[in-house]
Amino acid sequence: MSIPSKTFDHINCSNCGKLNDSIFCCTHGEHLDVISDSKTCTIYKKGQVLFNEGGHPFGVYCVNKGKIKISIVGDEGKEQIVRLAKDGDVLGYRSILASERYNATAIALEDSQVCFVPKDVFLSVLKEDRPLSGEVMKLLSTQLREAEIKLTHLAQKPVRERLAETLLFLKETYGTQEESEFLDVQLSREEIANLVGTATETAIRLLSELNKEGVIELSGKKIKIVNHRLLVRIANLNDY
Amino acid sequence: MSIPSKTFDHINCSNCGKLNDSIFCCTHGEHLDVISDSKTCTIYKKGQVLFNEGGHPFGVYCVNKGKIKISIVGDEGKEQIVRLAKDGDVLGYRSILASERYNATAIALEDSQVCFVPKDVFLSVLKEDRPLSGEVMKLLSTQLREAEIKLTHLAQKPVRERLAETLLFLKETYGTQEESEFLDVQLSREEIANLVGTATETAIRLLSELNKEGVIELSGKKIKIVNHRLLVRIANLNDY
DNA sequence: ATTATTTTATGATATAAATCATGTTTTGCA
DNA sequence: TGCAAAACATGATTTATATCATAAAATAAT
Numbered sequence: 178m179s180i181p182s183k184t185f186d187h188i189n190c191s192n193c194g195k196l197n198d199s200i201f202c203c204t205h206g207e208h209l210d211v212i213s214d215s216k217t218c219t220i221y222k223k224g225q226v227l228f229n230e231g232g233h234p235f236g237v238y239c240v241n242k243g244k245i246k247i248s249i250v251g252d253e254g255k256e257q258i259v260r261l262a263k264d265g266d267v268l269g270y271r272s273i274l275a276s277e278r279y280n281a282t283a284i285a286l287e288d289s290q291v292c293f294v295p296k297d298v299f300l301s302v303l304k305e306d307r308p309l310s311g312e313v314m315k316l317l318s319t320q321l322r323e324a325e326i327k328l329t330h331l332a333q334k335p336v337r338e339r340l341a342e343t344l345l346f347l348k349e350t351y352g353t354q355e356e357s358e359f360l361d362v363q364l365s366r367e368e369i370a371n372l373v374g375t376a377t378e379t380a381i382r383l384l385s386e387l388n389k390e391g392v393i394e395l396s397g398k399k400i401k402i403v404n405h406r407l408l409v410r411i412a413n414l415n416d417y
Numbered sequence: 418m419s420i421p422s423k424t425f426d427h428i429n430c431s432n433c434g435k436l437n438d439s440i441f442c443c444t445h446g447e448h449l450d451v452i453s454d455s456k457t458c459t460i461y462k463k464g465q466v467l468f469n470e471g472g473h474p475f476g477v478y479c480v481n482k483g484k485i486k487i488s489i490v491g492d493e494g495k496e497q498i499v500r501l502a503k504d505g506d507v508l509g510y511r512s513i514l515a516s517e518r519y520n521a522t523a524i525a526l527e528d529s530q531v532c533f534v535p536k537d538v539f540l541s542v543l544k545e546d547r548p549l550s551g552e553v554m555k556l557l558s559t560q561l562r563e564a565e566i567k568l569t570h571l572a573q574k575p576v577r578e579r580l581a582e583t584l585l586f587l588k589e590t591y592g593t594q595e596e597s598e599f600l601d602v603q604l605s606r607e608e609i610a611n612l613v614g615t616a617t618e619t620a621i622r623l624l625s626e627l628n629k630e631g632v633i634e635l636s637g638k639k640i641k642i643v644n645h646r647l648l649v650r651i652a653n654l655n656d657y
Numbered sequence: 658a659t660t661a662t663t664t665t666a667t668g669a670t671a672t673a674a675a676t677c678a679t680g681t682t683t684t685g686c687a
Numbered sequence: 688t689g690c691a692a693a694a695c696a697t698g699a700t701t702t703a704t705a706t707c708a709t710a711a712a713a714t715a716a717t
Contacts, residue, residue, distance in 0.1 A: 249565060251573035252653055259565045275558035281565065310550050317557035318515035324564035325489060325499045325521065331571045332614030333491035336704070366665065374572030376705050381666060397665095397713080413492055576674070606695065616675055621696060637683080637695095 183220045185290050188241060189213050195241060198265030200316055203308030215298040219291055227283040227291060228269055234279055236295045238268040243289020244351060244362055247281045248371065258372040259324070261286075261350055270313065273299065286362065334413065336375045340383050341412035343373050344393065348402055359399040387411075423460045425530050428481060429453050435481060438505030440556055443548030455538040459531055467523040467531065468509055474519055476535040478508040483529020484591060484602055487521045488611065498612040499564070501526075501590055510553065513539065526602065574653065576615045580623050581652035583613050584633065588642055599639040627651075 190213035196202060201209065218241070221227060227238050230249060245262040259281060262268055272279045273296055285291075303309055330339060344360075351362045364372070370380035384400075387393045392408050394401040402408055430453035436442060441449065458481070461467060467478050470489060485502040499521060502508055512519045513536055525531075543549055570579060584600075591602045604612070610620035624640075627633045632648050634641040642648055 249569045251569050253573065255573055257569040257572050259568060271558045271561055274554045275562065276555075277558075277562070280562045304547065307544065310554065313554055314514045314550065314557065315516075317554065317561060318511045318517075321511055321557060321561045321564060322515065322517070322520045324561060324568060328499060328564060328568040328571060328614075329489045329491050329497040331568060332497050333493065333495055365663095374568075377664095378666085378706080379704060381664095385666075605693095617694090618676080618696085619674060621694095622674095625696075 185218050185220050187216075187218050188292070190216075190292075193241065195265035199239065200267055200309065200312040201239075203312060204302070204306050208302045208306045208309070211298060211302055212294050216292045216294045219293060221285040221289050221291055223285055223287050225285050227285065228279050230279055230282045232279050234269050234272040234296065236293050237270045237273065237299050238283065239292040239294065240264055240266045240268070241290040241292055243291060244286040245283050245289060245291075246286050246368065247283050249281050256368075256371045257374065258368065259327075260320070261347075261372075263350060267316075270299070271317070274313070274317075286364070286368075331374050336373065336379055337383055337386075338411065338413045339373045339375070340369075340380065341387070341392075341408050342414065343369065344387075344400065344402060345405075345408060345412055345414075347400075348405075353401075357399075357401070359396070359401045363398045365398065425458050425460050427456075427458050428532070430456070430532075433481065435505035439479065440507055440549065440552040441479075443552060444542070444546050448542050448546045448549070451538060451542055452534050456532045456534045459533060461525040461529050461531055463525055463527050465525050467525065468519050470519055470522045472519050474509050474512040474536065476533050477510045477513065477539050478523065479532040479534065480504055480506045480508070481530040481532055483531065484526040485523050485529060485531075486526050486608065487523050489521050496608075496611045497614065498608065499567075500560070501587075501612075503590060507556075510539070511557070514553070514557075526604070526608075571614050576613065576619055577623055577626075578651065578653045579613045579615070580609075580620065581627070581632075581648050582654065583609065584627075584640065584642060585645075585648060585652055585654075587640075588645075593641075597639075597641070599636070599641045603638045605638065 190196060190201065190209050201212070204212070216239075221243070227245065228234065240262050242264055245266075245268065246258050247260040247262060247268065248256045248258045250256050262283070268283050269279065303313065330342065334342075347360050347362055347364075351360065353359060354361050366381045366384070367377045369384070370377040373380055384393070384395060387408075388395045392402075392404045392411065394403050430436060430441065430449050431445075441452070444452070456479075461483070467485065468474065480502050482504055485506070485508065486498050487500040487502060487508065488496045488498045490496050502523070508523050509519065543553065570582065574582075587600050587602055587604075591600065593599060594601050606621045606624070607617045609624070610617040613620055624633070624635060627648075628635045632642075632644045632651065634643050
């Protein structure tokens with residue numbers, strides 16, 4: 178898609194409400210100003226691509242408000258969603274640090290406000306700012322752990338358990354809507370399948386199974402977790 | 418196993434032949450000396466545990482000579498090997514950076530010489546040494562990419578392809594023996610299965626299948642890749 | 658508004674891979 | 688050196704999940 182991206186009002190990083198949730202939480206003063214002054218603030222419409230697998234990275238993306246999926250396409254062209262990003266999350270920095278091309282594609286799951294910091298600015302601040310590199314290392318460490326656990330579950334757990342786990346993960350990541358208690362993300366069944374690592378039909382089938390069992394409630398694309406406790410048991414999380 | 422670990426002759430890091438292959442490649446002078454002076458050099462016999470999933474990290478392990486498997490045990494107690502380490506590789510740093518317990522277990526695949534650097538020394542040098550934190554970030558980035566790709570393949574590729582891929586990975590990681598051309602690692606069929614993410618019987622079956630097809634040659638635990646080109650095709654690596 | 662297209666939903670069927678079962682070989686150990 | 692235990696090998700069977708097929712519902716496009 179090549180819908181022209183609109184910009185949104187420039188937010189000064191130091192006033193950004195998401196600052197403390199991000200890797201820039203401990204970055205202050207001049208360092209933060211340099212980033213703030215150099216960045217551009219863009220709106221990505223639902224379905225728009227922030228960056229593409231195989232492409233050259235030119236900077237890092239900082240999600241101000243929105244939801245982004247990060248996915249890898251496998252050999253047969255099937256999408257595997259490897260991560261989800263929300264407010265305060267930073268994307269595309271991994272490729273920059275490793276001096277590689279993007280190994281994943283980032284696509285907006287809904288209209289999102291995203292700030293873009295040029296590569297050289299990010300790297301130069303990173304070089305000076307100790308706390309920032311600490312945060313970056315911490316983030317990478319966390320993501321590596323999560324990926325390795327996900328990998329293990331993919332190898333060992335049946336689809337139903339992984340689906341349950343995914344639903345809990347969605348709740349944890351994006352939360353629920355105020356009143357309705359529906360999960361605050363709208364994913365297609367195919368996307369859920371690509372998150373779980375299964376066929377779309379299987380995901381659909383198991384979702385309606387959980388629905389019939391009264392564990393969840395489905396209303397179109399909306400999903401409500403009715404029996405959280407039971408869902409945890411179905412997910413079979415001995416770990417947490 | 419609690420076989421008492423023997424130590425080996427203390428190697429000064431600056432003379433270490435593996436230095437340039439490690440994250441300490443750009444660390445010099447005093448910083449390197451501090452590490453070198455504080456470290457202990459231990460021999461781990463085959464099967465010995467360097468550290469355990471769930472345990473508290475007290476330092477980082479630097480493989481001087483040897484082969485180590487890093488694995489996570491899944492809910493049903495099944496081992497999933499998530500990484501393999503060789504000379505020059507550093508282990509256990511992820512947990513330290515994230516201030517978490519180990520999320521994986523490290524076990525020697527053969528008698529190995531491993532240096533141990535205490536946590537506080539590692540962290541204090543890391544805080545001072547810019548190049549080191551750059552290398553750490555680069556390493557984490559690479560490992561994250563690898564984990565995400567592995568995860569995708571686990572979700573999407575059939576066992577046979579993953580097995581082929583694993584064999585190629587073993588060759589790439591540990592190389593082959595001079596004359597014989599056999600892979601320079603001895604893994605049990607179960608370990609191969611736990612690397613591929615399949616049942617032991619399936620791994621055994623597919624290995625002897627590849628053997629009959631003349632792609633590989635089996636001699637006990639020894640494996641020789643006879644037809645590399647064909648194995649790459651079987652692995653179905655559109656990516657590389 | 659009407660049609661076309663995509664997404665969701667289920668059923669039927671096929672199949673890859675796990676599990677169970679049994680024998681053989683290798684390895685470690687007393 | 689011989690015995691027990693572990694690892695390897697293969698066949699038979701089961702099972703989970705993918706694939707194929709078709710229809711209804713929802714979305715998007717004209």
